[in-house]
Amino acid sequence: MKKALITGITGQDGAYLAEFLLKKNYEVHGIKRRSSSFNTDRIDHLYQDPHEINVHFKLHYGDLSDSTNIIRIIQEVQPDEIYNLGAMSHVKVSFDSPEYTANVDALGTLRILEAVRILGLTRSTKIYQASTSELYGLVQEVPQSEKTPFYPRSPYAVAKLYGYWIIVNYREAYNMFAANGILFNHESPIRGETFVTRKITRAAARIALGLQDKFYLGNLDAKRDWGHAKDYIEAMWLILQQEQPEDFVIATGITTTIREFVTLAFKELGIELAFEGEGVNEVAKIAACHNDKFQLEEGKEILAIDSKYFRPTEVDLLIGDPTKAKEKLGWKLKYDLNGLVKDMVWSDIRLFEKDEYLKKGGFQIMNYYE
Numbered sequence: 001m002k003k004a005l006i007t008g009i010t011g012q013d014g015a016y017l018a019e020f021l022l023k024k025n026y027e028v029h030g031i032k033r034r035s036s037s038f039n040t041d042r043i044d045h046l047y048q049d050p051h052e053i054n055v056h057f058k059l060h061y062g063d064l065s066d067s068t069n070i071i072r073i074i075q076e077v078q079p080d081e082i083y084n085l086g087a088m089s090h091v092k093v094s095f096d097s098p099e100y101t102a103n104v105d106a107l108g109t110l111r112i113l114e115a116v117r118i119l120g121l122t123r124s125t126k127i128y129q130a131s132t133s134e135l136y137g138l139v140q141e142v143p144q145s146e147k148t149p150f151y152p153r154s155p156y157a158v159a160k161l162y163g164y165w166i167i168v169n170y171r172e173a174y175n176m177f178a179a180n181g182i183l184f185n186h187e188s189p190i191r192g193e194t195f196v197t198r199k200i201t202r203a204a205a206r207i208a209l210g211l212q213d214k215f216y217l218g219n220l221d222a223k224r225d226w227g228h229a230k231d232y233i234e235a236m237w238l239i240l241q242q243e244q245p246e247d248f249v250i251a252t253g254i255t256t257t258i259r260e261f262v263t264l265a266f267k268e269l270g271i272e273l274a275f276e277g278e279g280v281n282e283v284a285k286i287a288a289c290h291n292d293k294f295q296l297e298e299g300k301e302i303l304a305i306d307s308k309y310f311r312p313t314e315v316d317l318l319i320g321d322p323t324k325a326k327e328k329l330g331w332k333l334k335y336d337l338n339g340l341v342k343d344m345v346w347s348d349i350r351l352f353e354k355d356e357y358l359k360k361g362g363f364q365i366m367n368y369y370e
């Protein structure tokens with residue numbers, strides 16, 4: 001039985017990857033940070049009681065900022081494959097916490113590599129690094145491929161640039177199986193609530209159900225190449241199943257503005273929007289509602305701009321070229337953008353129908369605006 005160690009197992013990708021590897025009959029180990037409350041919602045369905053026999057899913061307390069802890073866990077687990085997904089992954093927040101981001105996202109990657117080297121596992125342990133399309137930053141060429149030069153535009157992207165190159169360096173210096181997946185944005189119903197797609201699908205569901213009046217976004221003109229996380233975690237695994245360690249771009253090859261994603265999310269619920277105004281004065285109003293279940297007044301403003309969501313330096317356009325992954329890994333997409341939007345929006349409707357029920361019963365409902 002192969003053993004995998006996943007950092008960031010409580011995150012979106014970690015949860016999907018753990019489920020995928022368990023189905024492939026791996027013993028899955030995950031590193032979980034200590035927090036003051038349970039933070040395991042995304043992996044609760046995978047939990048196995050450690051008191052039982054034949055437990056194939058195990059969690060270890062740890063943190064990428066703590067070298068000794070990383071060394072000890074890797075020594076204990078002796079993994080065949082390490083997936084380094086743990087990171088301070090929010091681009092905007094990285095401007096608020098740049099030093100912490102560098103410590104975890106850049107040096108955390110080094111700590112994993114060094115642990116494997118110190119423990120003499122360089123021949124037996126393969127390492128996957130969660131690299132990102134944010135490395136491309138300021139547009140140099142489109143579509144972006146494995147050969148496109150990097151120009152990071154945030155403390156997050158600069159930290160991930162170190163992660164990318166230290167993986168390449170250890171591969172070349174010590175002949176390690178260490179590979180980067182340069183993944184473009186991928187989303188899902190369990191995407192973190194403050195990333196733009198999930199913020200939009202949650203707001204669309206809550207507005208449709210009458211739980212919220214309005215929401216606020218930043219730059220609507222940015223373009224992203226969005227795929228479904230379920231497709232992308234499969235690529236991570238394929239990258240580690242190759243004979244040779246290589247870096248791969250994982251993307252759909254299609255780019256869409258934030259504004260268009262808003263339009264699609266509401267359209268999925270039968271709600272047409274009209275955008276008016278420009279720049280920070282742009283708003284979106286209800287133009288028509290074709291779903292009788294939702295009581296929405298035409299002309300009602302449901303979206304406005306709040307400049308606090310703009311970034312000091314923005315990444316305007318991402319569009320990836322996944323040719324190498326398709327040809328060498330045999331990687332295939334199962335979801336297109338409409339499939340992704342559908343999955344996310346209806347999942348959020350199911351989530352918030354519980355709040356709708358409570359509201360009707362006279363309970364006070366929390367507002368989530370961030």
Ligand code: NDP
Nearest residue numbers: 008010011012013063064085086087089130132183185186
């Ligand atoms: P999430 O933010 O959902 O998950 C991040 C995970 O990292 C969480 O489990 C989090 O733990 C953990 N983590 C954060 N800080 C530390 C730390 N100091 N030590 C150990 N673990 C830590 O991210 P995603 O699942 O979306 O992304 C996975 C990885 O892929 C990240 O590295 C991200 O930067 C990268 N990436 C993501 C893309 C995307 O579109 N989703 C695209 C390209 C790259 P906790 O739950 O305790 O916060």
Ligand code: GDR
Nearest residue numbers: 089091132133134184185194195196197217218219222309
């Ligand atoms: P990104 O994702 O920065 O691409 O990083 P995010 O969803 O945060 O932003 C995408 C784009 O939307 C614009 N935007 C807003 N973003 C957020 N979060 N909130 C808003 O209100 C808002 N309004 C507009 C942003 O300016 C940006 O242009 C994600 C993360 O998962 C990274 O870890 C990963 O490396 C990259 O994707 C690929």
